[in-house]
Amino acid sequence: MDRIVVSGNGPLRGDVTVSGSKNATLALMAAALLGEGRTRLENVPRLRDVDTMLEILRALGAEADWDPDCQDSLWIDPEGVHSPEAPYELVRKMRASFLVLGPLLARFGRARVSEPGGCAIGVRPVDQHLKGFQALGAKVRLERGYVEASAVRLRGGSVAFDLSTVNGTQNVMMAACLAEGETVLENCAREPEVVELAHVLQRMGAEIHGVGSDRLSIQGVSGLRGVSHRVSGDRIEAGTMLIAGLATRGLVRVLGVDPAVMDSTLQKLRECGAEIEVGVDSVQAGIRGPLRPVRVATAPFPGFPTDMQAQLMALLCLAEGASVVSERVFENRFMHVPELKRLGADIALSDRTAHVTGVRGLSGAQVMATDLRASAGLIVAALAAEGDTTVNRVYHIDRGYERIEQKLRGLGAEIRREA
Numbered sequence: 001m002d003r004i005v006v007s008g009n010g011p012l013r014g015d016v017t018v019s020g021s022k023n024a025t026l027a028l029m030a031a032a033l034l035g036e037g038r039t040r041l042e043n044v045p046r047l048r049d050v051d052t053m054l055e056i057l058r059a060l061g062a063e064a065d066w067d068p069d070c071q072d073s074l075w076i077d078p079e080g081v082h083s084p085e086a087p088y089e090l091v092r093k094m095r096a097s098f099l100v101l102g103p104l105l106a107r108f109g110r111a112r113v114s115e116p117g118g119c120a121i122g123v124r125p126v127d128q129h130l131k132g133f134q135a136l137g138a139k140v141r142l143e144r145g146y147v148e149a150s151a152v153r154l155r156g157g158s159v160a161f162d163l164s165t166v167n168g169t170q171n172v173m174m175a176a177c178l179a180e181g182e183t184v185l186e187n188c189a190r191e192p193e194v195v196e197l198a199h200v201l202q203r204m205g206a207e208i209h210g211v212g213s214d215r216l217s218i219q220g221v222s223g224l225r226g227v228s229h230r231v232s233g234d235r236i237e238a239g240t241m242l243i244a245g246l247a248t249r250g251l252v253r254v255l256g257v258d259p260a261v262m263d264s265t266l267q268k269l270r271e272c273g274a275e276i277e278v279g280v281d282s283v284q285a286g287i288r289g290p291l292r293p294v295r296v297a298t299a300p301f302p303g304f305p306t307d308m309q310a311q312l313m314a315l316l317c318l319a320e321g322a323s324v325v326s327e328r329v330f331e332n333r334f335m336h337v338p339e340l341k342r343l344g345a346d347i348a349l350s351d352r353t354a355h356v357t358g359v360r361g362l363s364g365a366q367v368m369a370t371d372l373r374a375s376a377g378l379i380v381a382a383l384a385a386e387g388d389t390t391v392n393r394v395y396h397i398d399r400g401y402e403r404i405e406q407k408l409r410g411l412g413a414e415i416r417r418e419a
């Protein structure tokens, strides 16, 4: 099993171009099932999760592959879908696979999708997705680990989500695009990946109003067409790189990302003492004074992203004073805490809150990656630590960060992968 060895060796400096957003890509790949004809996506990150989604689409009968002439593009042609059934062996690898359910149900009238797996960061039920499909008239059955949904044709309905769910909003929004009549979705997630999906669906021919707000109204249409789209830069990768720069007291500029979607992260980094310079599609962060402690609570967009929590916590381990980090989105997302402590961090956990007392320095050790963003947090800490850190089980990081060692090496890090 691969591991990453990091030798903490001083400040990261330079420019790094972020890849396309993983989470946006996965939803857009599912949306391609709705279109008649091919959909082509550009600026797609070469990640294990994207390959898993390609495998799922192919298992359904779609044609889908990377473009041989263009490293970061892929295409999907759903015309051959013959079996609207997504098997356990694939869905268990990645929770976002469940996003195929809405499009399959809407386009083919039936879908059978295994209950999802993915990162072990909490229970992560799909009740809100199912509530939405039922409101659109689908019959939903849970049977032996599979969700079966069917409807001759979905009809518009009203859904008020009980909580803010990104994939739930996306799944039900996609289904509603082909339902008969109007659907109103309330308490929708407003993450940039929901907005990007809505914009692409509009270009496919969908009628969606209220995009960017928590209330969407969707007028169903009888068909959608395939489109070409360039996926936007990954805000989480960008934030991770900036934090890695700050943890090593370096100066890092990320390119290829819209700073507007990083607002809450940048705000928190400023509170920590970072000096941030924002360009049209770039952000630079450096620090001259002390690294200050902060209080932070994760929340749905536009709040501080749960996907940045582990990385920020790694940074706060080195702040001059005591920080408080509350996790409000997932109930079990502190698995990086014992690993950060192995590097010398001072963190006390109580329920969903971590009290982080800054230490003078961290020191290299053997640690274990437990989930995608936890691994990123460990790499941030390792870059700032004295000596060598070995991060085991790095397959988690390959789910969400494209060529991370190469990119960090480009900023001056001493980091290598060992088989």
Ligand code: UD1
Pocket (backbone or CB within 6 Å): 023, 024, 026, 095, 096, 122, 123, 124, 125, 126, 127, 128, 129, 130, 163, 164, 165, 166, 167, 168, 189, 193, 306, 307, 329, 330, 331
């Ligand atoms: C997406 C992102 C993930 C991010 C998360 C929150 C993708 C592929 N993944 O995950 O990186 O961390 O948003 O920003 O886009 N919930 C329910 N019932 C449901 C659905 C969700 O109770 O039917 C709960 C979850 O357990 C969690 C909370 O709602 O506590 C938010 O989850 P959700 O926004 O749905 O996360 P994902 O869409 O799975």
